[in-house]
Amino acid sequence: MRTLHTDDIINHVKEMCIEANLHLSQDMKEAIQNAKELETATLGKQILNQLCENMQIAADEEIPICQDTGMAVFFIKVGQDLHIEGMNLTDAINEGVRRGYQEGYLRKSVVNDPLIRENTKDNTPAIIHYDIVPGDKLEILIAPKGFGSENMSRVFMLKPADGEEGVKQVVLQAVKDAGPNACPPLVVGVGIGGDFEKAAIMAKQALTRNVTKGSSLPHIREMEKELLEKINSTGIGPGGLGGKTTALAVNIETYPTHIAGLPVAVNMCCHVNRHVTRIL
Numbered sequence: 001m002r003t004l005h006t007d008d009i010i011n012h013v014k015e016m017c018i019e020a021n022l023h024l025s026q027d028m029k030e031a032i033q034n035a036k037e038l039e040t041a042t043l044g045k046q047i048l049n050q051l052c053e054n055m056q057i058a059a060d061e062e063i064p065i066c067q068d069t070g071m072a073v074f075f076i077k078v079g080q081d082l083h084i085e086g087m088n089l090t091d092a093i094n095e096g097v098r099r100g101y102q103e104g105y106l107r108k109s110v111v112n113d114p115l116i117r118e119n120t121k122d123n124t125p126a127i128i129h130y131d132i133v134p135g136d137k138l139e140i141l142i143a144p145k146g147f148g149s150e151n152m153s154r155v156f157m158l159k160p161a162d163g164e165e166g167v168k169q170v171v172l173q174a175v176k177d178a179g180p181n182a183c184p185p186l187v188v189g190v191g192i193g194g195d196f197e198k199a200a201i202m203a204k205q206a207l208t209r210n211v212t213k214g215s216s217l218p219h220i221r222e223m224e225k226e227l228l229e230k231i232n233s234t235g236i237g238p239g240g241l242g243g244k245t246t247a248l249a250v251n252i253e254t255y256p257t258h259i260a261g262l263p264v265a266v267n268m269c270c271h272v273n274r275h276v277t278r279i280l
Helices: 005-022 026-038 042-061 088-104 161-180 196-207 218-232
Strands: 002-006 073-079 081-083 127-133 136-141 156-157 186-194 247-257 262-269 276-279
Touching: 002 005, 005 081, 005 088, 005 136, 005 276, 026 042, 042 161, 073 081, 073 088, 156 161, 156 196, 156 247, 161 186, 161 218, 161 262, 186 196, 186 218, 196 247, 218 247
Parallel strands: 002 081, 073 127, 186 247
Antiparallel strands: 073 136, 136 276, 156 262, 186 262
């Protein structure tokens, strides 16, 4: 049995909040650079150039890539042979978020009550998803999520008879309905299967997968490619001003489901698709 103190967890979470908001992952940088080289529309190419310049400025000057530094979303894998001492784990993660957003001078965007809407002033509480796994490690994945793209996300409860074509149709429709409002170029996360909430969680988690690596399932990998082509043929383009780069990637995750259902969730993210992982 290995022991890990929450003081260490708090410090790592604090650092990860700042890192995720200042630096995109290497796969996202490469995806945007590649899109810039391939884009043929004048305005689209100009916008992609500006995005690359913005990334460089953020890295050089240690400032956020986007003014919306998001709601902190976590996917936590807890080894079943790990003993955590100190604070409650959820409290420790939120303390790390509090310190990260305050010390990193990141925008605090969370309101305490969805109707009263008083700002919590420290970007807590975070959204935390836990998974118990073999081993004695703690894996922390943070994905700060801005709400320009989050607001364009959808859940569809399809009928089994709708099948693969029905899934592709609603994903494409969701992107078309979002238009420029999700700040394209996008990464489109899709969850298929499970139930209402499982599909949505999978769609969010799909955004954290390396955009250069397709699904390990051949039929899903083909669907990802087909959907990306169809989305990019809509002409929405970077910033919604036209072009061939509406999306940088389509990432799909699946899970077994009930005989009577076919849940599909579409979680969109703008080009600021932020995520950082550490294993403690």
